[in-house]
Amino acid sequence: MAQHFDLFVIGAGSGGVRAARIAASHGAKVAIAEEYRVGGTCVIRGCVPKKLLVYGAHFAEDLEDCARFGWDIEARSFDWAKLRDNVAAEVDRLEGLYQQTLANNDITLFEARATLKGGKEIALSTGETVTAEKILIAVGARPFVPNVPGAEHAIVSNDVFSLPEIPKRVAIAGGGYIANEFAGIFNELGSKVTIVNRSDKILRGYDESMRERLLHISLTKGIAFAFNSTFRKIEKQDDGSLHLSMDGCDDMHVDALLFATGRIPNTENLGLETLGVETGERGEIKVDEYSRTNIDHVFAVGDVTDRVQLTPVAIREGHAFADTQFGGIDRTVDYDNIPNAVFSHPPIAGVGMTESEARQAFGNQVKTYTSDFRAMKNVLAGRNERSLYKLVVHPTDDRVVGIHMIGPEAPEILQAAAIAVKAGLKKQQFDDTIALHPTMSEELVLMR
Numbered sequence: 001m002a003q004h005f006d007l008f009v010i011g012a013g014s015g016g017v018r019a020a021r022i023a024a025s026h027g028a029k030v031a032i033a034e035e036y037r038v039g040g041t042c043v044i045r046g047c048v049p050k051k052l053l054v055y056g057a058h059f060a061e062d063l064e065d066c067a068r069f070g071w072d073i074e075a076r077s078f079d080w081a082k083l084r085d086n087v088a089a090e091v092d093r094l095e096g097l098y099q100q101t102l103a104n105n106d107i108t109l110f111e112a113r114a115t116l117k118g119g120k121e122i123a124l125s126t127g128e129t130v131t132a133e134k135i136l137i138a139v140g141a142r143p144f145v146p147n148v149p150g151a152e153h154a155i156v157s158n159d160v161f162s163l164p165e166i167p168k169r170v171a172i173a174g175g176g177y178i179a180n181e182f183a184g185i186f187n188e189l190g191s192k193v194t195i196v197n198r199s200d201k202i203l204r205g206y207d208e209s210m211r212e213r214l215l216h217i218s219l220t221k222g223i224a225f226a227f228n229s230t231f232r233k234i235e236k237q238d239d240g241s242l243h244l245s246m247d248g249c250d251d252m253h254v255d256a257l258l259f260a261t262g263r264i265p266n267t268e269n270l271g272l273e274t275l276g277v278e279t280g281e282r283g284e285i286k287v288d289e290y291s292r293t294n295i296d297h298v299f300a301v302g303d304v305t306d307r308v309q310l311t312p313v314a315i316r317e318g319h320a321f322a323d324t325q326f327g328g329i330d331r332t333v334d335y336d337n338i339p340n341a342v343f344s345h346p347p348i349a350g351v352g353m354t355e356s357e358a359r360q361a362f363g364n365q366v367k368t369y370t371s372d373f374r375a376m377k378n379v380l381a382g383r384n385e386r387s388l389y390k391l392v393v394h395p396t397d398d399r400v401v402g403i404h405m406i407g408p409e410a411p412e413i414l415q416a417a418a419i420a421v422k423a424g425l426k427k428q429q430f431d432d433t434i435a436l437h438p439t440m441s442e443e444l445v446l447m448r
């Protein structure tokens with residue numbers, strides 16, 4: 001007899017683990033399958049190791065700046081293997097905690113690839129078949145690599161965490177989150193970085209002023225940009241380096257090429273067709289506001305649905321699904337005012353409408369307030385790097401409908417400010433709040 005579960009979750013990443021845990025806490029008998037490592041993209045090869053590399057890389061600037069604060073660091077050297085291996089060890093520790101969470105909640109873990117077999121059956125790569133009343137697909141997404149001759153010589157973000165060494169020259173394809181975050185990491189660690197973008201804009205969807213400021217600062221730090229450029233051919237040379245034949249810019253010679261050209265849902269060979277689960281153009285599973293597919297007992301959350309590819313969103317979707325289906329609590333996810341950040345050097349963070357979105361929605365009477373300043377730490381350090389904060393305010397009711405920032409610790413500051421935007425607070429209430437001095441975040445209540 002096949003083992004039978006109330007819920008079978010495919011994919012132990014951000015969305016799947018949360019859904020499994022909450023369903024189990026509501027009394028459901030739950031199993032989860034993971035084909036690679038428990039924790040998923042965020043923990044194993046996304047947010048967490050990426051952020052640790054961002055911290056590691058930023059020491060390059062701190063060590064430069066510390067001289068003006070009286071510190072004399074005579075010998076400076078960087079050991080990539082040490083950073084890489086310490087990050088990997090931290091990831092191992094976190095994976096262990098995730099496995100512990102599953103065990104503590106009596107969730108059966110199958111370390112196997114799972115596919116839909118038809119009806120309520122799930123096939124596992126171990127050869128077993130199990131059945132479940134409800135199936136949640138939380139298989140995430142994977143890097144998309146454009147079809148360019150020689151693309152197999154390039155790397156994707158997954159590979160960065162195990163590089164044998166930091167490449168001396170690296171080209172990064174794409175102008176989004178991953179391109180800008182990894183450009184910052186490699187640049188700080190001493191690589192000569194070129195971002196190659198098919199359009200002339202980086203970070204589509206972010207406030208224009210923040211994008212411009214990041215571009216300006218990145219150029220000052222030595223990152224090069226090739227805009228309106230695409231790859232014709234990638235050729236590996238005898239010494240292992242790559243020759244990039246380009247359209248739109250000069251050919252390049254690099255030690256590594258990183259494709260950061262978006263992520264596509266992992267829906268291939270999942271058996272979706274056996275049940276007739278509906279997918280969209282990019283292979284994403286189509287779901288309604290309750291994460292229900294067109295098949296009664298099949299649900300999907302997280303990146304595989306291509307709604308908003310962020311960990312806290314996948315977690316919310318998984319939680320809402322489990323509460324609704326197993327806890328008798330009717331719950332959907334509110335997608336308004338999701339805060340977001342790019343962990344570049346310096347980072348960008350934003351919530352709510354950009355200035356141009358607000359102007360489109362409310363007309364040209366929209367009010368904006370900006371503060372363009374140099375953090376006092378940068379002033380003493382002699383670092384000519386300016387921060388920029390912007391409040392976007394509704395033209396008639398005074399509500400702050402967007403906050404956008406670039407500067408040191410912007411994501412840390414923005415998370416708190418996002419509460420105010422979510423709560424619909426007015427500019428006057430920002431003004432009424434007394435500044436906390438001396439901080440960077442006080443600029444938020446001092447813009448007039």
Ligand SMILES: Cc1cc2nc3c(=O)[nH]c(=O)nc-3n(C[C@H](O)[C@H](O)[C@H](O)COP(=O)(O)OP(=O)(O)OC[C@H]3O[C@@H](n4cnc5c(N)ncnc54)[C@H](O)[C@@H]3O)c2cc1C
Pocket residue numbers: 010011012013014015016033034035036037038039040041042043045046047048050112113114115138139140141157178266270301302303304308309310311312314
């Ligand atoms: C480099 C990088 C940096 C990122 N940084 C951030 C960040 O700073 N902040 C942020 O919010 N988001 C970030 N993200 C995005 C974030 O990681 C994802 O949005 C999030 O992990 C999505 O969660 P998920 O549960 O949908 O899928 P995932 O976490 O990808 O989990 C899916 C799991 O399913 C498994 N799987 C797939 N198919 C099968 C199968 N058939 N059987 C069994 N198992 C299967 C996979 O191995 C994987 O473990 C980053 C992503 C990347 C790549």
Ligand SMILES: NC(=O)c1ccc[n+]([C@@H]2O[C@H](COP(=O)([O-])OP(=O)(O)OC[C@H]3O[C@@H](n4cnc5c(N)ncnc54)[C@H](O)[C@@H]3O)[C@@H](O)[C@H]2O)c1
Pocket residue numbers: 146173174175176177178179181197198199203260261262263308309310340341342343
């Ligand atoms: N800090 C964070 O929260 C964070 C960090 C990393 C990733 N993520 C998530 O992961 C997702 C994937 O990140 P990403 O940076 O790969 O995607 P992205 O969507 O941010 O950027 C993709 C870039 O690739 C370009 N592109 C797409 N197809 C192309 C093609 N065929 N040829 C050339 N260029 C092409 C796009 O123009 C864009 O500039 C993001 O959407 C984001 O949700 C979040």
